[in-house]
Amino acid sequence: MSVKHSLLALLYEKPRHGYELKTGFDELVESMWPLNAGQVYTTLDRLERDNLVESPGHDLKDRKQYTITKQGKDELWNWLEKPVGRSLLKDEFYFKYLCASFVDYKDKQRMIQVQKQTMMKDVLNLTQLRKQMNQSGNKTMKMLVEGALLHLEADIKWLDMIARD
């Protein structure tokens, strides 16, 4: 997750100081991804150095305020425009499976089963999370969960294919 761009987005909305950026980030991602205050301050230093944000000074409580610059807005827009990639041919499980073949590991079927169990557990947990989101009426992260479930569905099918192979 690009902390840099999330801070630009938060500053695009309104000027904030460091701690407000940290809480703003948590709100934005519904605390789904952890971010510590240290990361915020180091990122802000870099953003300031690169002229993507600037500080108009300190507020009454002596907290350093930040605003986004014209250059910062351009950077944010460029980032939004670009598609993201996904690593398609890098798979931790398949790598392990290859190693198992290499060393003549006897219980490869069991490896697949255990992996499948883990994924099924994920399905059940995500389904519950989805249920909770529906119930609380909080729909922001619903599509994230939906995507994860679709990936799991494909992964489970894929494990079955490996098992049959």
Next chain:
Amino acid sequence: MIQTIGLKKVFNTGGEKTSVLKGIDFSVQKGEFVAIMGPSGSGKSTLLQLLGGLDVPTEGAIKLDGVELQKKTEKQRTIIRRRKIGFVFQSYQLLPTLSVYENIAFPLHADGRKVDSVAIHELLNAVDLKGYDKRFPYELSGGQQQRVAIARALIHQPDILLADEPTGNLDRERSSDILDLLSAFHQDRGQTIVMVTHDLFAAGYADRIVLFKDGLIETEVQREDDDYAEFLSRFMA
């Protein structure tokens, strides 16, 4: 709320006897959402039919709120079913010549009850089909038809909703809609639901999963059980 004791069902087809249920002890508490899973042909639909009083067991008892269904005549069972049971099937089974509104009202008509148009519109809202009352089934997508079927199954406020593979004909997205809906009725209104499914993604919505095999209950898992997923994956392997 509903309980079966030593339930057996044998079908006679052309002189040949098939034992489909071989002694099912199963119960559902009020407000529970139970999923039944198992290989095709293991007797899941047959159990649902018996629970709903559509058929009678060869042996054993089914108690619905203390009333033994197998002791009732077909006529008495029909009355009980119309009052207490709602059915949803994989194939929607709407009446093609009736509008959405009329389909939903149908169970009330059949039971000689007054049609409560406020309740019908409220249910149409709940299943996200506001304004569809005058449409006909052929004008609707599969997912929409299933949502009408759910409204029809719930219009008489049944004690228990029996759903036989309600997402079996739908893609993942439409299935999620249906499951969200069932789960909302369960959570918001305390609807008791028994759902047959072979889809883990659907079963994940339930509080308890009952695993069927060859006419018997192989095992049951509660959502809270640590080995919930392990049981299931072993079963589905």
